[in-house]
Amino acid sequence: MITEGHRRMSLFPSAFIVLLLTTVCLLTILTLRLGARSRNQRRKLDSLDVELKRSREQGEQQKKKLVERSGLDNVKDEFISTVSHELRTPLTSIRGALGLLSSGLLGNVDAKAQNLLRIASSNTERLIRLINDILDLERMESGRAALNLRRCSIYDLAGEAMDTMAGMADAAGVRLELSCSAPRDSIYFDSDPDRILQVLTNLLSNAIKFSPPASKVSIQIEANLDSLFLKVIDRGRGIPADQLESVFDRFQQVESSDSTRKGGTGLGLAICRSIIQQHGGAIWAQPNPPNQNGAGPEQGARGTTLWVQFSRSTRASDAPLPPLATRFARRGKGLIVVCDDDPGVRVVVAEQLRQHGYDVIEAGSGEEVITLAHEQAIRQAPTPPISAILLDLYMPGLSGSETLQQLKGATATAAIPVIILSAVAPTERPLCAANAQGWVRKPFSEELLLAELGRVLETRDATCQILLVEGDQKVAEAMMAGFEEAGVRIGHASTFQKAVDQCLAGPPGLLILDLTLPDGEDFTLVDWLRRQPALHALPMVVYSGRDISEGEMLKLRLGPTQFLSKAKVEFGEVEELVLAMVDRLRGSAAVPVA
Amino acid sequence: MRRILIIDDEDDIREVAALSLETIAGWEIITAGSGADGIRAAVDFKPGLDAVLLDVMMPGMDGPSTFRLMQQNPAIAGIPVLLLTAKVQGVDRRRFAGLGVAAVLFKPFNPLTLASQISEALGWKD
Numbered sequence: 001m002i003t004e005g006h007r008r009m010s011l012f013p014s015a016f017i018v019l020l021l022t023t024v025c026l027l028t029i030l031t032l033r034l035g036a037r038s039r040n041q042r043r044k045l046d047s048l049d050v051e052l053k054r055s056r057e058q059g060e061q062q063k064k065k066l067v068e069r070s071g072l073d074n075v076k077d078e079f080i081s082t083v084s085h086e087l088r089t090p091l092t093s094i095r096g097a098l099g100l101l102s103s104g105l106l107g108n109v110d111a112k113a114q115n116l117l118r119i120a121s122s123n124t125e126r127l128i129r130l131i132n133d134i135l136d137l138e139r140m141e142s143g144r145a146a147l148n149l150r151r152c153s154i155y156d157l158a159g160e161a162m163d164t165m166a167g168m169a170d171a172a173g174v175r176l177e178l179s180c181s182a183p184r185d186s187i188y189f190d191s192d193p194d195r196i197l198q199v200l201t202n203l204l205s206n207a208i209k210f211s212p213p214a215s216k217v218s219i220q221i222e223a224n225l226d227s228l229f230l231k232v233i234d235r236g237r238g239i240p241a242d243q244l245e246s247v248f249d250r251f252q253q254v255e256s257s258d259s260t261r262k263g264g265t266g267l268g269l270a271i272c273r274s275i276i277q278q279h280g281g282a283i284w285a286q287p288n289p290p291n292q293n294g295a296g297p298e299q300g301a302r303g304t305t306l307w308v309q310f311s312r313s314t315r316a317s318d319a320p321l322p323p324l325a326t327r328f329a330r331r332g333k334g335l336i337v338v339c340d341d342d343p344g345v346r347v348v349v350a351e352q353l354r355q356h357g358y359d360v361i362e363a364g365s366g367e368e369v370i371t372l373a374h375e376q377a378i379r380q381a382p383t384p385p386i387s388a389i390l391l392d393l394y395m396p397g398l399s400g401s402e403t404l405q406q407l408k409g410a411t412a413t414a415a416i417p418v419i420i421l422s423a424v425a426p427t428e429r430p431l432c433a434a435n436a437q438g439w440v441r442k443p444f445s446e447e448l449l450l451a452e453l454g455r456v457l458e459t460r461d462a463t464c465q466i467l468l469v470e471g472d473q474k475v476a477e478a479m480m481a482g483f484e485e486a487g488v489r490i491g492h493a494s495t496f497q498k499a500v501d502q503c504l505a506g507p508p509g510l511l512i513l514d515l516t517l518p519d520g521e522d523f524t525l526v527d528w529l530r531r532q533p534a535l536h537a538l539p540m541v542v543y544s545g546r547d548i549s550e551g552e553m554l555k556l557r558l559g560p561t562q563f564l565s566k567a568k569v570e571f572g573e574v575e576e577l578v579l580a581m582v583d584r585l586r587g588s589a590a591v592p593v594a
Numbered sequence: 595m596r597r598i599l600i601i602d603d604e605d606d607i608r609e610v611a612a613l614s615l616e617t618i619a620g621w622e623i624i625t626a627g628s629g630a631d632g633i634r635a636a637v638d639f640k641p642g643l644d645a646v647l648l649d650v651m652m653p654g655m656d657g658p659s660t661f662r663l664m665q666q667n668p669a670i671a672g673i674p675v676l677l678l679t680a681k682v683q684g685v686d687r688r689r690f691a692g693l694g695v696a697a698v699l700f701k702p703f704n705p706l707t708l709a710s711q712i713s714e715a716l717g718w719k720d
Binding site for chain 2: 077080081084085087088089091093094095096097099100103105106124128135367368371372374375441585
C-alpha cells in the first residue's frame with residue numbers, strides 16, 4: 001500500500017528524474033539533428049546528474065541520522081522509565097503507610113510520634129518531587145523544560161541545603177560549616193531555587209560521603225563584580241588529577257566500588273553540571289591547595305574543592321523574571337502531536353518542531369492520536385496538555401478525516417486544534433476543512449508549517465480566556481468593560497445553559513462565577529464542570545454578595561479556586577486577582593493546571 | 595459496598611492500598627499477588643466484583659497480559675480494570691493508551707484520595 005507519506009517522499013525526486021530524462025532525450029535529439037558539437041552539453045548534463053545524485057545522497061544521510069537519533073532517544077526513554085519505576089515502587093508503600101498513619105484514621109498517636117510522621121511524610125513527598133525533577137532534567141537537556149527563575153540569595157539556599165543535610169552529616173560524624181565573605185547585597189542571583197537546592201544538597205552529600213569521620217565540610221561564598229562563587233570543600237581522599245573533569249560524566253566514579261559502597265547512582269555530578277549550565281553558570285573540581293586547614297598529612301588525602309560560579313543578579317526586585325522566552329529560546333512552546341503513518345515524515349517534522357522549541361509526541365495512526373488525546377485530557381498527567389495535532393489525511397486503519405471527526409466529536413478533545421497535512425487542497429475536502437483549524441499542503445516547507453502552526457496557536461490563545469457567569473446583566477457589562485480595558489478576552493454567560501454551551505464551544509482558561517444564577521444553578525454548573533474531563537481542573541474565582549459557607553466552598557471548588565465576598569473586596573481587587581491568575585496561566589503554559 | 599480486587603506482586607503495596615480503600619471508603623478488598631492468581635480470584639468472586647486494580651510490572655504475566663486474558667474470559671470481561679502503576683513516563687503512558695483499560699492511576703498514590711480517584715474514574719456517585 002502506498003501511503004501519502006511515501007508518495008510525498010518519492011514524488012519529488014522521481015518528478016525531477018522524469019524531467020531530467022526528458023531534457024536528456026530532447027537534447028540528444030537536438031544534438032543528433034543538428035549534428036553539432038554535443039560534447040559540451042553532454043558534459044553539462046553529466047555534471048547535473050552527479051549534482052542531483054549527491055544532493056539525494058545527502059538527503060538520505062540526513063534522514064538516516066535523524067532516524068538513528070530517534071532510536072537513541074527511545075533507548076534513553078526506556079532507561080529513564082525503568083529507573084523511575086524502580087524508585088516509585090518502594091515510595092508507593094512508604095507514602096501509603098505514612099499517609100494512613102499520619103491521617104489519624106487508624107487511631108491517634110502522641111504528639112512526638114505525630115511530628116516524626118509529619119517529617120517522614122513531607123520528606124517522602126520531597127523525594128517524589130526530586131525523582132520527578134531528575135526526569136525533568138532529562139527533558140531539560142533535550143531542551144524541553146523551563147526553569148522557574150527567581151531572584152534568590154545563594155547564602156539562604158546554602159543554609160537551607162545545610163539544614164537538609166545535617167542529619168546525614170551527624171550520622172557520618174562530619175561537621176558542616178558555612179561562611180560568606182561576599183557583601184550582603186552581592187549574594188543574589190537569578191535561579192530556580194528548587195534546582196539549586198538539588199545541586200547543593202547533592203554536592204554536600206558527596207562531600208560528606210567521602211569525608212573521614214571528625215573532619216569538616218565547608219561551604220564558602222565569595223563574590224566579585226559580576227560573579228558569585230560557592231565552594232564546597234571536603235577533606236576526603238581527593239580526586240586524581242586525570243579525573244577532575246570526568247567525574248562530571250554520567251556514571252563516572254573515582255573507584256568502581258564507590259557506587260555500591262557509597263550508595264550513589266553515578267548521576268549526581270552530571271545532574272549538577274546540567275542544572276548549573278542551564279543557569280548559565282559553571283562547576284568544576286579542584287584539589288585543595290597543600291597545607292590547607294585540616295588537610296591530612298599524605299598527598300592523596302588533602303581533599304577536593306567543588307567550585308560553583310553564577311552570574312550575579314543586577315535586578316533590585318525579587319519579582320519573577322518576565323521575558324523568560326528570550327532568555328531561553330528553546331523553552332517549550334507547547335506540546336504538538338505529529339500523526340503520520342510514514343515514520344520518515346514524522347521524524348523530520350518532529351525534529352523541525354523540536355528545533356523551534358516545541359515538545360513533540362509522534363503517533364503512527366489515528367487510533368493512537370485519539371487515545372493519546374483522551375488520555376492527556378482526562379489524566380492529571382505530568383506532561384502538559386496537547387497544544388495542537390498535526391494530522392495526515394491518508395492513513396491505513398482510521399483515516400485522517402475519521403480521526404478528526406472523532407476528536408471533534410468528543411468533549412474532552414474537541415478543543416484541541418488540528419492542522420491537516422495533506423497533498424489535497426482544503427477545497428477538495430470541505431468537511432475536513434470545516435472541522436480543522438489549519439491546513440498545510442504537502443510537500444511543505446519548514447517555514448510554511450511553522451507559520452500555520454503559529455497562526456493556529458495564536459488563534460487558540462485569543463479565544464475567550466475568561467468566562468464570566470453572571471446573572472445580572474448590568475454587573476456583567478461593568479465587569480467585562482473592566483477586563484476588556486486590560487486587554488483580556490472575556491465571554492459572558494447569563495444562564496447555566498449558556499455557560500455550558502460556551503464551555504463546550506471552547507474551554508476558557510478561567511471561570512468567574514457570581515453566585516447569582518436562579519435555583520442554585522451555580523452549584524449545578526460546578527457539578528457539571530467537575531464531570532468534564534477537559535474542565536474539571538479549571539481555575540475559578542467565585543464572587544458572591546453573601547458569605548459562602550465551608551460546605552458550599554467544598555461543593556464549588558474546581559481547580560485552583562478563590563472565594564471572594566463582594567462585601568469585603570472592591571471590584572478592582574477582583575479584577576487584579578483575576579488578571580494575576582490569567583498571567584500565571586499564560587506564564588505556566590507548559591505546566592498543567594491541576 | 596464496593597468490592598475491589600487488587601493485583602500487585604509487591605506485598606507491601608497490596609497491604610497499603612487495601613488498608614487505604616478499606617479505611618477511607620469502607621470497601622471490601624480482595625488481593626492477589628500475580629496475574630494468574632488475580633484472574634482466578636476474579637472468576638471466583640465474579641458476582642459483586644466492582645473493579646480490578648491492576649499493577650503493570652509483575653514477573654511472569656504482566657499487567658497488560660493479565661488484562662488481555664481477562665478480556666478474553668467472558669465471565670469476567672465486563673469488570674472495569676484500572677491500572678495502578680509506577681510507570682509514569684510519556685513512553686509508558688502511550689503504551690497503556692491503546693490497551694482499553696477503564697483508567698490509569700499512578701504510583702506513588704495518595705492513600706487518602708485513592709478511593710475517590712477510583713470512584714471518579716469509574717463515575718461512581720456513592
